[in-house]
Amino acid sequence: MRVIYALWLRQIKRYSRARSRLVGAVGQPLLFLLALGYGLGSVFKRAGGGNYLHFLVPGIMAQTVLFSSMFFGINIIFDRQFGFLKETMVTPVSRLKIMLGSALGGATTSLAQGLLVFIISLFLGFRPYNWVMLLVVILILAMLATALTSFSSGVGAFVNDFQGFQAINQFLIFPLYFLSGALYPLTNAPTALRIIADVNPISYAVDALRAALINQSHYGYTKDFLVLGITMTILVLFGVYRFRRIEA
Amino acid sequence: MAETMITAANLVKRFGDVTAVNNISFSVKKGEVFAFLGPNGAGKSTTIKMLTTLLQPTSGEITLSGFDVVTQQEEARKSFGIVFQDPSVDDELTAKENMWLHAVLYNVPKAEIDTRIKELLTLVELWDRRDSRVKTFSGGMKRRLEIARGLLHHPAVLFLDEPTIGLDTQTRNLLWDYVKSLNKTKHMTIFFTTHYLEEAENIAENIAIIDHGIIIAKGTTETLKKITKTKTLEAAYLKLTGKELRDEAANGTERLKLRYRARGGGIR
């Protein structure tokens, strides 16, 4: 446990020392909230969808966690380039702890960014239907972030260069995001879009967040958490598996 | 006969069509100080990486402290410490944070962590800078930190890959004194590479010379001097490896030519 804590702390320190990152982390979701929330608000209302900003906030929180977690793996590539990866790879610590300690550090900062978006949305007039549900929101974001930072670490472990990592990320992030129901309700979506969303694990995270924040769900909590839990397990195992095979 | 600590048998490592390590075998006894010498690109670091689980050998066997390095990685990792040739500290952390992280990774007893960190950072003259981030350090300071960190836990075998490169004479002496005392008091096995032959002459009990991935000579300083009919280790080394400067990136044909000259050329 102390090892996981030490590696977690390292990521937290590194993150907090690079303050410029925070500007980018908050700027993008804010832009989405303002442009989409206000821009499409009236159309959405006229179509009978209710308050679009309220509908959008859980989606943008998921987006924030998705984007920042998926970029976490870049740290593994930096660690390889700057040599620190060797230091961890020769230690007798199990690869599970090494992978998990760092990934949890990344997940913590992603979670914090997701919550920051929530706080910003309060200033834009958003209110959760029940404040106690904020605990569930934290759980969902933490699971999503852990799943994705583990996955991303695994990718960082076998892609050696920055460009390759970026290419894989771009290829994955946008479909995962746009085809998840983060921006539009799945209930009335065309069948093709709905089927794609059904196989996209991000949809279930978005859905769970929406259930917890505005009491509106497409799949239901049980299915949401089941999919989220399974996804997290598989992706953590993937990350560990890739870490076992690193050569430095 | 003392117990063996490291055994390498018919070790080979190929990177594509480059054979970095070509069928080498050697063994190091428990408590021995062993120097692994050779020109740039000879295969020293590659060998150390294989001994320390960072690279999988193409073929051959390695045991370390009785464990098979390929199949029993985790057990093998418990028995060694290493100072890498290339940088491996975290620039964004402070010197002390780097040390603390290492202590936790190697499960150094809690009660001893602070005293050891202080002792070692003082030894390498970085205690005053303990709370500065490593990215503000000069190359030599970073090197000293790497060394201090490598000595933080007390492994059964310590690998030092060109530890003294870029250090001034005083620091080099301090380092070797400390390493020698660890070897004496903790019976720690030391495996090191260096380009300063007097370091090898002073502290190594046994020496292996590797060139182009092949071990070309093994033995004590005395043996090496005797077989080459020379008076110093440096002269023996030059006679065995040739005088040419080597570039790590030298390509195959260039190396072949160098090798011919090395074998044929007479050395003073």
Ligand SMILES: Nc1ncnc2c1ncn2[C@@H]1O[C@H](COP(=O)(O)OP(=O)(O)O)[C@@H](O)[C@H]1O
């Ligand atoms: N990862 C690698 N990929 C390809 N070639 C490598 C790699 N690592 C080392 N080499 C090559 O292997 C040879 C031995 O290198 P190295 O073990 O670093 O030598 P030394 O440490 O003795 O200077 C060199 O020709 C080097 O270019």
Ligand SMILES: [Mg+2]
């Ligand atoms: Mg080397």
